[in-house]
Amino acid sequence: MRMVARRRREIVLLLAGLLAALLGGWFWWQRAAPVKAPEPIWLSGAAGAAQAQQQALSQGRPLLYLVERNPGHCRRCVLLHEQLFDNPEMATALAPFIRVRLNPDLGNESQRAMAQLPKVERYPEIFLQLAPSGPVLPIKVVIEASQIWVPRDDFQQGNHMPLSPASLDMALENTRRLLRP
Secondary structure (H helix, E strand, O other): OHHHHHHHHHHHHHHHHHHHHHHHHHHHHHHHOOOOOOOOOEEEHHHHHHHHHHHHHHHOOOEEEEEOOOOOOOHHHHHHHHHHHOOOOHHHHHOOOEEEEEOOOOOOOHHHHHOOOOOOOOOOEEEEEOOOOOOEEEEOEEHHHOEEEEEOOOOOOEEEEEOOHHHHHHHHHHHHHHHOO
């Protein structure tokens, strides 16, 4: 009888140890699993631009404007999304910015918000503003050549680089540096 009780206790301890090892392994696996960055949120239209400016004032974050047209009207807009914004790495590059998407085709009064920005030369355009009352500078992207202008010491000096999340991040950071007083 004593032998059976001892054997039973050994089996219970063995099963408890095995369960603890499995749970520990599962928690370690979950902790080591890569965390997916959240999808960037874009505010839209004149109401979104006003909300973004309020957030920029309260949070001290810069504004990033994307001015585009509907895909049927703008092949370059489709290419920009395919080459850049559809890339999962963009979530990290865009994280510091309050993002506003303006599209005059949507009927959401985007034109009213666009009137506050420099003239749109051709779609799509990207603009950066450090604060709602501050200057707005374009981020020059040449979609057809898959290139982006990365300024250096001033906005007139710089290099064209292949369009990628890393080069956009560099262009945004250098432009932010040029906009700082």
